[in-house]
Amino acid sequence: MCNTKESRRKFLKKAVQVAGVATGLGLTGTVAGQYIAFPNTIVPVLKKSVGMLAEIPQGISTYRNFQVAIIRNNDHVTAKSLVCTHLGCIVSASTKGFTCPCHGSRFDMQGNVVSGPAPKALVSLPVEVSAQGEVFVDIGTMLS
Amino acid sequence: MAVQSRGFWAHIHAPKVYSRSLCFTATFGLGVGLLSCMLLLFFTGALLLFTYIPSMQGAYSSLQEITWSYPYGHFIRTVHNISGTVFVILLALHFFRVLWAGAYGGTRYKNYVIGVSLMGLGLCTFVTGYILPMDQVAYWALTVGLTLLEYFPAGNFLKHLVLGGATIDTPTVVRLYFMHVAVFPLLLVLLSFLHLWRVRKDNGLYVQSKKHSVQKLTADPHAYIREATLFIVTVIAILLIAHFFPASLEPRAAPLYPPNPVKAIWLLVGTQELLSFSVFWGGVIPIVLCSIFFVFYPRVACDQYGHPIQSRRYFLFSTAISVTAIYIGCTIVAIWFRGPNWLLLY
Numbered sequence: 200m201c202n203t204k205e206s207r208r209k210f211l212k213k214a215v216q217v218a219g220v221a222t223g224l225g226l227t228g229t230v231a232g233q234y235i236a237f238p239n240t241i242v243p244v245l246k247k248s249v250g251m252l253a254e255i256p257q258g259i260s261t262y263r264n265f266q267v268a269i270i271r272n273n274d275h276v277t278a279k280s281l282v283c284t285h286l287g288c289i290v291s292a293s294t295k296g297f298t299c300p301c302h303g304s305r306f307d308m309q310g311n312v313v314s315g316p317a318p319k320a321l322v323s324l325p326v327e328v329s330a331q332g333e334v335f336v337d338i339g340t341m342l343s
Numbered sequence: 344m345a346v347q348s349r350g351f352w353a354h355i356h357a358p359k360v361y362s363r364s365l366c367f368t369a370t371f372g373l374g375v376g377l378l379s380c381m382l383l384l385f386f387t388g389a390l391l392l393f394t395y396i397p398s399m400q401g402a403y404s405s406l407q408e409i410t411w412s413y414p415y416g417h418f419i420r421t422v423h424n425i426s427g428t429v430f431v432i433l434l435a436l437h438f439f440r441v442l443w444a445g446a447y448g449g450t451r452y453k454n455y456v457i458g459v460s461l462m463g464l465g466l467c468t469f470v471t472g473y474i475l476p477m478d479q480v481a482y483w484a485l486t487v488g489l490t491l492l493e494y495f496p497a498g499n500f501l502k503h504l505v506l507g508g509a510t511i512d513t514p515t516v517v518r519l520y521f522m523h524v525a526v527f528p529l530l531l532v533l534l535s536f537l538h539l540w541r542v543r544k545d546n547g548l549y550v551q552s553k554k555h556s557v558q559k560l561t562a563d564p565h566a567y568i569r570e571a572t573l574f575i576v577t578v579i580a581i582l583l584i585a586h587f588f589p590a591s592l593e594p595r596a597a598p599l600y601p602p603n604p605v606k607a608i609w610l611l612v613g614t615q616e617l618l619s620f621s622v623f624w625g626g627v628i629p630i631v632l633c634s635i636f637f638v639f640y641p642r643v644a645c646d647q648y649g650h651p652i653q654s655r656r657y658f659l660f661s662t663a664i665s666v667t668a669i670y671i672g673c674t675i676v677a678i679w680f681r682g683p684n685w686l687l688l689y
Contacts, residue, residue, distance in 0.1 A: 263600070287487060287489065289601050300602065302685055303685030303686060316620060
């Protein structure tokens with residue numbers, strides 16, 4: 200009888216201790232984690248001008264400062280992100296398509312995977328041509 | 344002789360130690376080697392703290408000044424660099440020695456887990472230090488590492504924990520710096536003390552057996568003299584390597600222009616090769632499986648008395664050797680057989 204009581208008391212004491220420590224660590228961890236790992240990703244301007252349509256050459260031209268490639272096929276303009284879908288290096292463009300210097304992924308002119316470890320095609324970015332013929336690329340989708 | 348009062352540091356050892364544990368082949372002095380590296384790392388690291396500037400532009404500029412302007416700057420940086428590399432290599436060798444000896448049974452399992460944690464911490468310190476120069480190699484390793492984190496559970500949380508903003512910038516450098524100079528070293532020191540304390544708690548380096556004599560010697564001077572010798576040999580070896588292989592400094596980080604091909608330093612380039620096959624099968628799966636296997640398998644590799652079962656001991660050891668062999672193979676391919684766009688040269 201006495202033993203049962205004692206072991207119960209011991210168990211309760213242990214349980215309270217464990218619960219207390221777990222709650223304390225959990226709360227502190229949550230507060231500290233939220234504070235440190237706050238995704239402070241404010242992107243002020245999303246639409247970037249890459250120049251006038253008339254001045255953009257046929258084929259692939261790269262705008263490294265925006266991490267964007269513009270692919271012009273006659274008057275049809277598309278934009279691809281230069282960030283490799285594998286592990287985030289910047290791909291380089293050639294007449295055949297895109298290659299990544301970090302792990303050797305290769306993409307065709309449309310940004311589709313030809314070979315290598317990249318799991319999916321280069322990200323397409325929305326393109327807008329204004330009435331004056333200026334081309335804008337929305338790089339927001341890349342940063343989010 | 345009257346009982347002498349023993350100083351604080353003397354308590355790292357028991358007053359008497361097994362003569363067997365003093366044989367060189369018992370440990371190959373790997374633990375003491377690691378401690379020696381750590382002392383060198385703390386000393387040179389403290390010197391570098393005076394001159395390193397943790398910011399996106401300042402980091403590289405200060406590295407240039409350390410390397411080319413400050414007296415002995417290049418040598419101090421090289422010694423820090425080499426000690427770090429030797430530290431990681433000795434971690435692996437120390438681990439192999441323990442696996443081969445089967446020194447993870449019974450009460451020693453606790454210390455084994457502490458050791459594995461120390462190995463993880465050592466690698467974290469190594470990797471964060473590798474990023475701090477903010478040269479091209481560091482920048483692209485960081486880019487890849489941050490994206491790699493996203494593939495792990497809670498990866499986005501970890502990524503933002505390191506990144507501290509939308510892109511790699513000064514906040515990222517400050518965070519890595521803080522982790523490298525404060526968080527990881529503090530944990531390393533604490534766990535190292537725990538590791539050494541547990542060795543004493545587990546009654547030294549050997550489990551008593553009837554096969555061997557249990558002759559004991561006083562730690563002072565028998566253990567001390569050997570440890571001092573090992574320390575001096577390690578330090579001289581590192582200084583010599585540092586003299587002949589000065590640390591390199593790649594061009595300043597250019598966030599939009601990765602070199603082609605961009606190769607990680609030789610100790611990590613095997614990872615790059617593995618990742619070039621697949622992030623999941625070459626990165627996530629090996630890391631997760633190895634961590635689980637090497638932490639938990641030793642628990643089941645022993646019988647009820649804490650003695651390793653022979654076949655399981657061999658299995659554990661050969662797995663570790665195979666993993667390392669694959670890694671070394673990948674490293675060789677990456678260093679000598681990969682050219683521009685990571686294509687095979689031959």
